[in-house]
Amino acid sequence: xxxxxxxxxxxxxxxxxxxxxxxxxxxxxxxxxxxxxxxxxxxxxxxxxxxxxxxxxxxxxxxxxxxxxxxxxxxxxxxxxxxxxxxxxxxxxxxxxxxxxxxxxxxxxxxxxxxxxxxxxxxxxxxxxxxxxxxxxxxxxxxxxxxxxxxxxxxxxxxxxxxxxxxxxxxxxxxxxxxxxxxxxxxxxxxxxxxxxxxxxxxxxxxxxxxxxxxxxxxxxxxxxxxxxxxxxxxxxxxxxxxxxxxxx
Numbered sequence: 001x002x003x004x005x006x007x008x009x010x011x012x013x014x015x016x017x018x019x020x021x022x023x024x025x026x027x028x029x030x031x032x033x034x035x036x037x038x039x040x041x042x043x044x045x046x047x048x049x050x051x052x053x054x055x056x057x058x059x060x061x062x063x064x065x066x067x068x069x070x071x072x073x074x075x076x077x078x079x080x081x082x083x084x085x086x087x088x089x090x091x092x093x094x095x096x097x098x099x100x101x102x103x104x105x106x107x108x109x110x111x112x113x114x115x116x117x118x119x120x121x122x123x124x125x126x127x128x129x130x131x132x133x134x135x136x137x138x139x140x141x142x143x144x145x146x147x148x149x150x151x152x153x154x155x156x157x158x159x160x161x162x163x164x165x166x167x168x169x170x171x172x173x174x175x176x177x178x179x180x181x182x183x184x185x186x187x188x189x190x191x192x193x194x195x196x197x198x199x200x201x202x203x204x205x206x207x208x209x210x211x212x213x214x215x216x217x218x219x220x221x222x223x224x225x226x227x228x229x230x231x232x233x234x235x236x237x238x239x240x241x242x243x244x245x246x247x248x249x
Contacts, residue, residue, distance in 0.1 A: 004108040006031040006115050007057050012094040014087060015182040025190050029055055034087040036064045039072040082185035085118040089187040134208055136166040138225040139173035139215030148247040149176040152215060162186055166209055168224055173215045205231040211238040218245055
């Protein structure tokens with residue numbers, strides 16, 4: 001019997017285009033809003049945004065049921081598993097009171113196989129003895145070399161991918177890391193802004209991040225990134241600085 005309806009209105013923030021002034025996530029009204037919208041990423045941006053704007057469950061189901069699947073992205077079957085798992089993870093962590101206990105108890109069952117598989121994978125991960133790897137990536141706000149940041153992240157995650165990438169709502173390294181998370185379908189959490197107090201940053205780091213990487217450019221990062229690094233180091237967490245100029249072509 002199905003106990004989890006992926007069409008159920010249970011909003012969460014997922015990925016975004018990350019091309020604005022700050023790193024801003026898109027709000028998805030349900031897990032299926034996220035899945036259906038990602039089908040058209042890079043294919044039909046106008047229609048993708050239209051899907052996300054539909055609020056009524058019945059209207060959404062009618063609209064998406066009538067769309068030709070031939071219109072979706074060509075790599076759909078290559079990314080579908082990772083895409084769905086990332087979305088399910090992000091919805092779960094943002095709706096813990098509603099979903100977490102039920103998931104851990106094995107009480108979330110979905111009639112859609114790929115979503116059910118994603119739930120089972122997440123449950124197995126959360127019940128394992130291996131600590132979660134939630135990696136905060138932050139650094140220089142004026143750095144725009146995407147290839148260098150991607151190379152840094154490829155190196156960081158070469159042996160073990162993050163369970164979650166955390167980025168600060170800043171330009172530069174934060175925005176590029178958000179793009180990386182989206183391309184690889186690693187769950188993302190966007191936190192903070194430059195107006196937050198040091199105390200808020202410290203609480204953030206202590207609560208969420210297991211690892212902190214600050215990417216500097218000629219020794220420079222943002223005050224927010226520096227505070228994150230100092231807070232992590234003081235708390236005994238893994239904190240490391242990377243010199244981006246060494247990775248530039």
